Amino acid sequence: MRILYHKLKALNFAVALMLISPSFAVAADVAVTLPPLAGLISMLDKEADVICLLANGADPHHFQLTPRKIEATQQTGLLIRASRDDGGWPLPPHHKSTLDVWPDIDHGWLSPVAVREALPVIAKALTGLHPERHTEIAGELEHALKITEIIEHEWMVTLESAKKTGVLMQHPSWRRLMQLMDIPVLGVLESGHHGHEFGPRQLEQALRTLNEHSGAWLIADEGHSNRALDWLQDHASAKLNRADLNALGTCLLSWPELMRQNLAQFSGGSVKPGGRQSGHLPGHEHEDHAEDH
Numbered sequence: 001m002r003i004l005y006h007k008l009k010a011l012n013f014a015v016a017l018m019l020i021s022p023s024f025a026v027a028a029d030v031a032v033t034l035p036p037l038a039g040l041i042s043m044l045d046k047e048a049d050v051i052c053l054l055a056n057g058a059d060p061h062h063f064q065l066t067p068r069k070i071e072a073t074q075q076t077g078l079l080i081r082a083s084r085d086d087g088g089w090p091l092p093p094h095h096k097s098t099l100d101v102w103p104d105i106d107h108g109w110l111s112p113v114a115v116r117e118a119l120p121v122i123a124k125a126l127t128g129l130h131p132e133r134h135t136e137i138a139g140e141l142e143h144a145l146k147i148t149e150i151i152e153h154e155w156m157v158t159l160e161s162a163k164k165t166g167v168l169m170q171h172p173s174w175r176r177l178m179q180l181m182d183i184p185v186l187g188v189l190e191s192g193h194h195g196h197e198f199g200p201r202q203l204e205q206a207l208r209t210l211n212e213h214s215g216a217w218l219i220a221d222e223g224h225s226n227r228a229l230d231w232l233q234d235h236a237s238a239k240l241n242r243a244d245l246n247a248l249g250t251c252l253l254s255w256p257e258l259m260r261q262n263l264a265q266f267s268g269g270s271v272k273p274g275g276r277q278s279g280h281l282p283g284h285e286h287e288d289h290a291e292d293h
Helices: 002-020 035-044 067-075 112-129 131-158 172-180 200-211 227-235 255-266
Strands: 030-032 050-052 078-081 098-100 167-169 185-188 217-221 240-245
Touching (some): 030 035, 035 050, 035 078, 035 112, 035 255, 050 067, 098 112, 112 131, 167 172, 167 200, 172 185, 240 255
């Protein structure tokens, strides 16, 4: 009897493990590739169960789906992506319902105008997933559209002084927003691809440009190395401002929260001029800075 008791106990334990295993969990409603997309869904459907494929703080340029996430994604009723930013990801090829919100532009979630255009499309997809929540989603959509207008105005007020000075960015993720706000973009050190693509001459030209635009803003990005901006900040003779922005946020951060956290980085961003005209360029410590042949 004691042996039978232990066998039954072990069997019950195994069944319990099966019930709590992700493979047997109830499928989530929606999978999103990037955290800001989850933030948009939270504006429209508070009850939606969302899987965020990119973990908080992970590098989107080197993302790999795990087998568990592939299985969980395939079981969702809807996959929302932004293909200009996640186009290189090995996503499940045959998901039954996929919504690509920004197939033609990158970092669309950083533009209030692009978000305002995408929200009705996302709301329609969420309503198709849960028709019984049509009224609630429609009400949230109306509220969300108004929030995008408020956020857009907050950016206009915050960046008003930058219209005269311009900005220089480490990465082009924020360029669309700056153009929307009529902010002169003095330069971008990296292209849309990941990596330190600036060279010595590009940095020297950026330094000359900054010295001609006192009060210009350096726009850093938390997802990228900003050593080049640090060097420019240290060597510029002109007064500069700096904002360290986060383009992705986290999976639990709503879109208005993401925007306002970045807006807050523009307060008290003034830095003293360095005025040092010598020293090694970042990433080029062993180069002599001579003209390239």
